[in-house]
Amino acid sequence: MTWTFTPDRPIYLQLQEQFKLAIVSGLFKPGGKIPAVRELAEDASVNPNTVQRALTELERDGLVHTQRTSGRFVTEDVTVIEKAKSEMAMELIDVFLEKMAAIGYGKSETVKIISEKEEVSAHANS
């Protein structure tokens, strides 16, 4: 996994997002084992306590659970993952709409140019 961190926000939040992305995108499979804290910390070059904190937050969201002796696992409940996925999509759309509004596009105009662009690329591909 490649890790990127921006300087303006807490690292545990950014880790939490990147773990979430790994789960939603299927890089961490449903029911799959999550690497050990120390391994993740080493891989991302971050503090182990920070990784621990990010994973604890994900446990609270129900995306991850701990089995006492064998470590941490991604939830097997696909509906929880789907829910996280649609939440992420909503957040991305909000950010996108905000940026479009900043350059003067209303919601309906934005939707319009998206579908136009879709048609153009569909044409180009056929």
Place this chain on the structure above:
Amino acid sequence: MPILKCSSLHKVYGHTVALRNADLEIEPGRIVGLLGPNGSGKSTLIKICTGLLTPSSGFVQIGGSNPGPETKGIVSYLPENSYLNSWMKVSHMISFFKDFYSDFNMAKATEMLSNLNINTNSTIKSLSKGTKEKVQLILVMARDAKLYLLDEPIGGVDPAARDYILNTIIKNYNPEASVVISTHLIYDIEQVLDDVIFLKNGEVALSSSVDDLREQRGMSVDAYFREVFKC
């Protein structure tokens, strides 16, 4: 119980005040950045914790005891300047450390030296400045100590070796041990730290967790440092 506790620590050199009523506590399992510009008292604070200097007033406790032979057994200290004997070989230094410290972990030292391609048959004087620093840091990190006090551990090494060293610190992470790193290369180590302590003219100007600071200020520790210590 905190692994390190300083209470109203005061240190005066002649007319110069190096530390002014410094209070701080470090819990086990933390990686702490001791940050401050040149002359802010970082090295003085560390030297008092090792027992190399005595405070003018106030006190230090390490694992509940005052600095002394007992605490030296659990504190692993990397000084600013090299103390390796130039005529010795790296392998001599290793046996030297093994004799001195019962917590010296030979396997750990050997692994780190080979990862950094350091030949244990070389004499210290034949090594470059950066390699000397690496050897010294490896000796210090190879101890299974309770408190690591690292005074400027990454200043003289190249960025790749810096990454390796920081990864070594992460890899050696132990929930019962704490690491204090003094540096002004904040940008490079920020991700590795739990907490930061800012020293300004010998006073503790800030003591915070890195994530809290980022959350409250909306900026990195590096950026905040530049703001606080703007010249």
